Amino acid sequence: xxxxxxxxxxxxxxxxxxxxxxxxxxxxxxxxxxxxxxxxxxxxxxxxxxxxxxxxxxxxxxxxxxxxxxxxxxxxxxxxxxxxxxxxxxxxxxxxxxxxxxxxxxxxxxxxxxxxxxxxxxxxxxxxxxxxxxxxxxxxxxxxxxxxxxxxxxxxxxxxxxxxxxxxxxxxxxxxxxxxxxxxxxxxxxxxxxxxxxxxxxxxxxxxxxxxxxxxxxxxxxxxxxxxxxxxxxxxxxxxxxxxxxxxxxxxxxxxxxxxxxxxxxxxxxxxxxxxxxxxxxxxxxxxxxxxxxxxxxxxxxxxxxxxxxxxxxxxxxxxxxxxxxxxxxxxxxxxxxxxxxxxxxxxxxxxxxxxxxxxxxxxxxxxxxxxxxxxxxxxxxxxxxxxxxxxxxxxxxxxxxxxxxxxxxxxxxxxxxxxxxxxxxxxxxxxxxxxxxxxxxxxxxxxxxxxxxxxxxxxxxxxxxxxxxxxxxxxxxxxxxxxxxxxxxxxxxxxxx
Amino acid sequence: xxxxxxxxxxxxxxxxxxxxxxxxxxxxxxxxxxxxxxxxxxxxxxxxxxxxxxxxxxxxxxxxxxxxxxxxxxxxxxxxxxxxxxxxxxxxxxxxxxxxxxxxxxxxxxxxxxxxxxxxxxxxxxxxxxxxxxxxxxxxxxxxxxxxxxxxxxxxxxxxxxxxxxxxxxxxxxxxxxxxxxxxxxxxxxxxxxxxxxxxxxxxxxxxxxxxxxxxxxxxxxxxxxxxxxxxxxxxxxxxxxxxxxxxxxxxxxxxxxxxxxxxxxxxxxxxxxxxxxxxxxxxxxxxxxxxxxxxxxxxxxxxxxxxxxxxxxxxxxxxxxxxxxxxxxxxxxxxxxxxxxxxxxxxxxxxxxxxxxxxxxxxxxxxxxxxxxxxxxxxxxxxxxxxxxxxxxxxxxxxxxxxxxxxxxxxxxxxxxxxxxxxxxxxxxxxxxxxxxxxxxxxxxxxxxxxxxxxxxxxxxxxxxxxxxxxxxxxxxxxxxxxxxxxxxxxxxxxxx
Numbered sequence: 004x005x006x007x008x009x010x011x012x013x014x015x016x017x018x019x020x021x022x023x024x025x026x027x028x029x030x031x032x033x034x035x036x037x038x039x040x041x042x043x044x045x046x047x048x049x050x051x052x053x054x055x056x057x058x059x060x061x062x063x064x065x066x067x068x069x070x071x072x073x074x075x076x077x078x079x080x081x082x083x084x085x086x087x088x089x090x091x092x093x094x095x096x097x098x099x100x101x102x103x104x105x106x107x108x109x110x111x112x113x114x115x116x117x118x119x120x121x122x123x124x125x126x127x128x129x130x131x132x133x134x135x136x137x138x139x140x141x142x143x144x145x146x147x148x149x150x151x152x153x154x155x156x157x158x159x160x161x162x163x164x165x166x167x168x169x170x171x172x173x174x175x176x177x178x179x180x181x182x183x184x185x186x187x188x189x190x191x192x193x194x195x196x197x198x199x200x201x202x203x204x205x206x207x208x209x210x211x212x213x214x215x216x217x218x219x220x221x222x223x224x225x226x227x228x229x230x231x232x233x234x235x236x237x238x239x240x241x242x243x244x245x246x247x248x249x250x251x252x253x254x255x256x257x258x259x260x261x262x263x264x265x266x267x268x269x270x271x272x273x274x275x276x277x278x279x280x281x282x283x284x285x286x287x288x289x290x291x292x293x294x295x296x297x298x299x300x301x302x303x304x305x306x307x308x309x310x311x312x313x314x315x316x317x318x319x320x321x322x323x324x325x326x327x328x329x330x331x332x333x334x335x336x337x338x339x340x341x342x343x344x345x346x347x348x349x350x351x352x353x354x355x356x357x358x359x360x361x362x363x364x365x366x367x368x369x370x371x372x373x374x375x376x377x378x379x380x381x382x383x384x385x386x387x388x389x390x391x392x393x394x395x396x397x398x399x400x401x402x403x404x405x406x407x408x409x410x411x412x413x414x415x416x417x418x419x420x421x422x423x424x425x426x427x428x429x430x431x432x433x434x435x436x437x438x439x440x441x442x443x444x445x446x447x448x449x450x451x452x453x454x455x456x457x458x459x460x461x462x463x464x465x466x467x468x469x470x471x472x473x474x475x476x477x478x479x480x481x482x483x484x485x486x487x488x489x490x491x492x493x494x495x496x497x498x499x500x501x
Numbered sequence: 502x503x504x505x506x507x508x509x510x511x512x513x514x515x516x517x518x519x520x521x522x523x524x525x526x527x528x529x530x531x532x533x534x535x536x537x538x539x540x541x542x543x544x545x546x547x548x549x550x551x552x553x554x555x556x557x558x559x560x561x562x563x564x565x566x567x568x569x570x571x572x573x574x575x576x577x578x579x580x581x582x583x584x585x586x587x588x589x590x591x592x593x594x595x596x597x598x599x600x601x602x603x604x605x606x607x608x609x610x611x612x613x614x615x616x617x618x619x620x621x622x623x624x625x626x627x628x629x630x631x632x633x634x635x636x637x638x639x640x641x642x643x644x645x646x647x648x649x650x651x652x653x654x655x656x657x658x659x660x661x662x663x664x665x666x667x668x669x670x671x672x673x674x675x676x677x678x679x680x681x682x683x684x685x686x687x688x689x690x691x692x693x694x695x696x697x698x699x700x701x702x703x704x705x706x707x708x709x710x711x712x713x714x715x716x717x718x719x720x721x722x723x724x725x726x727x728x729x730x731x732x733x734x735x736x737x738x739x740x741x742x743x744x745x746x747x748x749x750x751x752x753x754x755x756x757x758x759x760x761x762x763x764x765x766x767x768x769x770x771x772x773x774x775x776x777x778x779x780x781x782x783x784x785x786x787x788x789x790x791x792x793x794x795x796x797x798x799x800x801x802x803x804x805x806x807x808x809x810x811x812x813x814x815x816x817x818x819x820x821x822x823x824x825x826x827x828x829x830x831x832x833x834x835x836x837x838x839x840x841x842x843x844x845x846x847x848x849x850x851x852x853x854x855x856x857x858x859x860x861x862x863x864x865x866x867x868x869x870x871x872x873x874x875x876x877x878x879x880x881x882x883x884x885x886x887x888x889x890x891x892x893x894x895x896x897x898x899x900x901x902x903x904x905x906x907x908x909x910x911x912x913x914x915x916x917x918x919x920x921x922x923x924x925x926x927x928x929x930x931x932x933x934x935x936x937x938x939x940x941x942x943x944x945x946x947x948x949x950x951x952x953x954x955x956x957x958x959x960x961x962x963x964x965x966x967x968x969x970x971x972x973x974x975x976x977x978x979x980x981x982x983x984x985x986x987x988x989x990x991x992x993x994x995x996x997x998x999x
Contacts, residue, residue: 016675031633031636031637033569033629033632033633034573034629035569035571035572035573035620035629037572038569038571040566040567040568040569040633041566041567042566043564043565043566043648045566046564046565046566046567047564047565049567050565066541066545067541067544067545067548068539068540068541069538069539069544069546069547069671070531070538071531071533071537071538071669072536072653072655072669073533073534073536073655073669076534077607078532078600078607079599080608080610085966086608088599090599090608091598091599091600092597093597093599094571095594095595095597095598095599095610095622096594096595096622097593097594097595097596097610097993098593098595099590099592099593099657099888100588100589100590100591100593101574101577101588101589101593101619102623103779108576109575109578110574110578110584111589112593112595121599121601121610122533122592123593124570124622131532131533134531135529135531136530137537138529139529145869150541154653154655155570155652156569157571159597159598171569171570171571173567201955207539232542237942261553264728315828319948331562366565404763407543419595419996426969501918
């Protein structure tokens with residue numbers, strides 16, 4: 004364990020992640036099983052993600068709405084696959100009142116306040132939303148509906164990890180309704196591209212885009228697209244999914260419309276979502292043994308200014324300069340914090356803000372100030388530069404874009420170094436041996452669920468994506484399955500997944 | 502009922518409100534008892550409210566965070582008043598799994614998946630938040646904590662009305678922790694002023710600010726401040742509350758801190774909230790028999806442009822002009838919509854956008870265009886103006902501020918016309934006779950809960966606010982109680998409330 008109190012990635016990656024999330028003030032455990040508290044620093048990161056995504060959704064024609072948290076049990080009974088996937092491990096509301104215990108010591112459920120029909124806290128909202136859409140859609144002129152919802156959902160997960168898998172999490176879920184299969188297909192792919200661009204341009208996380216296999220698709224979907232990122236322990240992390248639901252939910256809820264030609268037809272649907280899991284993916288992509296490394300475009304604080312000063316006289320020199328530079332940065336549109344705490348040493352403050360992932364630090368020491376200079380430090384590389392005070396704000400602003408690009412380049416290089424093309428079972432199995440990751444393994448597969456399951460049983464690796472376009476041209480050429488030797492149309496991407 | 506399909510306020514105010522909310526596309530009923538769907542137009546209004554409030558909270562030093570939806574039952578047992586106020590009518594989660602029924606027909610609760618301790622869907626989050634604060638607060642240097650949360654809550658209301666009272670609603674809840682009573686008091690009053698400014702400056706709704714009586718204060722508070730608005734049927738509507746919680750929750754959860762002097766002390770707290778109920782208050786303040794009247798600063802669409810054209814030739818003339826003006830408006834920062842639907846008549850479109858509360862309509866007719874002009878119509882007054890095309894965008898922009906101010910002036914004049922000062926029980930009782938409202942009645946009260954209850958029993962009116970400052974100087978002078986004749990320090994405000 005380092006002196007900052009988090010283990011190194013090398014020594015214990017899982018503990019490193021967990022301690023980092025706690026120490027960087029991103030989240031905390033709560034008294035409620037599997038539920039986390041998202042602390043202000045973590046929530047500010049989520050707000051920045053929300054703002055960027057919301058703008059992208061609106062730019063592609065979507066609007067927000069809000070549907071009920073509670074779903075009647077019977078709604079889940081309508082779509083068979085969906086039941087199997089979601090309705091079983093869930094939070095069930097059975098009563099609507101507590102009363103005092105007969106002995107006066109505490110509360111108990113009032114047996115007289117049992118609900119006629121149990122309500123489920125939404126694990127996802129297809130059913131309750133399609134119940135409304137069925138009322139709203141009569142004619143082709145009511146289509147398309149392009150609605151998104153920002154909401155909390157609950158899934159009764161047995162093994163939870165902060166951000167990656169929690170019983171309650173925050174997400175957005177888009178639910179769209181279309182007159183034709185092709186329109187829904189275009190929608191699902193439009194959103195997949197929004198997710199890819201968000202991951203790459205905002206999170207600085209390169210992602211694979213592709214189709215899920217039948218085994219991995221959403222319960223109730225015709226087919227599922229996904230974006231998949233690679234963590235530093237070379238596992239895949241699913242960062243977003245976009246589903247073409249076909250007419251499955253329309254048929255389950257009787258959602259029909261009169262077409263322009265006067266025929267009664269079932270509506271086509273998509274749904275798509277990303278969640279607070281993105282924060283886990285972001286942490287795993289860039290952070291190091293000193294703590295969080297945050298891409299500047301999403302960082303809650305982009306620049307921290309640390310004015311030194313052991314005594315009043317020194318602080319009288321450095322604090323006004325800190326305030327002036329902070330104002331210059333604000334005017335440049337930069338999110339800035341001045342750390343004037345008097346009882347903490349500069350070294351303590353450096354560690355403190357490094358743990359919290361602030362991309363650029365400006366150190367204002369009395370000696371440097373006398374020569375009209377300040378020291379800037381980059382969080383990602385640790386590099387330092389001495390810059391004239393008149394240029395400090397602009398320099399710190401320009402560093403934001405440099406760091407953003409650099410993080411993305413580094414993550415892409417890491418992914419490429421950990422993407423393997425193999426053609427024999429021996430090579431394949433060797434990569435996934437042991438408890439570690441194995442990277443993205445690009446191999447031929449015969450296209451059957453049985454083979455995928457057998458591979459998963461032997462290696463714990465699953466198909467993360469069937470690429471829409473070959474990653475390199477030869478991936479798109481036919482070959483033979485790495486396990487069965489049967490014919491394969493193209494290579495697919497295997498990995499062990501979070 | 503008017504030809505637009507909503508009753509007039511005169512004929513049936515309650516039905517007018519309900520039908521307006523539905524027809525203006527603000528909300529819809531759902532299949533879940535007491536829960537509403539907030540439709541895109543209503544949600545866009547809520548997003549504008551959120552954005553403005555969130556900016557005001559951040560400008561006063563607050564940050565956002567997120568705490569769990571589910572609260573262990575035992576947490577409610579700790580603060581006695583709070584239990585009585587909130588824990589009883591609530592949604593209780595008792596199980597975490599559904600299984601198939603033995604006959605294979607549908608789902609049932611798995612009796613083997615009973616929770617050890619029941620979980621309550623938060624009706625408000627004091628308990629779960631103070632459970633975390635107790636972990637986070639050790640020393641005076643950890644204070645203050647100034648956290649806000651945007652969240653959904655559930656209260657098992659028996660009689661629900663869209664936006665005004667629903668089983669699930671959206672809100673923000675601030676929860677702050679302070680070292681001293683005075684600091685907490687300052688916080689509670691700071692937020693009260695944020696709420697007042699938001700109501701007046703954004704919603705164009707004048708509000709009374711004041712203290713709640715003991716009967717009306719928050720369950721668990723030391724004292725409660727509120728803002729109260731007057732509806733068009735002359736009832737009070739509580740639009741926001743700010744509570745000084747004293748040390749009640751700190752004592753219930755054992756939240757102590759080491760003071761600068763090294764003493765162990767209990768923390769002081771505040772909590773405060775506004776909800777989607779604000780949308781109901783906004784509707785009731787300004788709207789008319791044609792539908793929603795929305796203050797421009799919060800309107801999802803501020804200007805609608807209706808280009809006429811019965812045939813291709815006419816549309817080829819009006820549509821490009823509409824697009825050009827729309828772009829000019831966007832460049833001026835105005836939210837604009839061009840209604841190019843071909844199958845709907847101009848009259849239909851006028852009614853359609855009037856129902857949805859768009860403050861300004863621009864009509865582009867071929868004849869006016871030929872003379873280089875357009876017609877602008879104000880939603881609030883119906884006034885029309887003919888304006889040269891080169892000035893249309895700026896004119897429509899400037900009208901926004903005019904309408905905003907005009908709505909506020911009108912609401913203030915209405916409130917003043919419906920505020921009555923009475924000194925005898927006969928006058929008092931007469932104002933509240935029958936099923937109608939009665940306005941704000943400013944009268945002397947002897948300060949006892951018994952008298953308040955007796956007044957409420959006889960008239961259905963309650964004390965809405967004990968003004969912090971006299972509304973007019975003489976309100977602050979002593980007098981005798983309107984019911985008992987006992988001494989009174991100042992006048993208070995009575996009304997029938999939503």
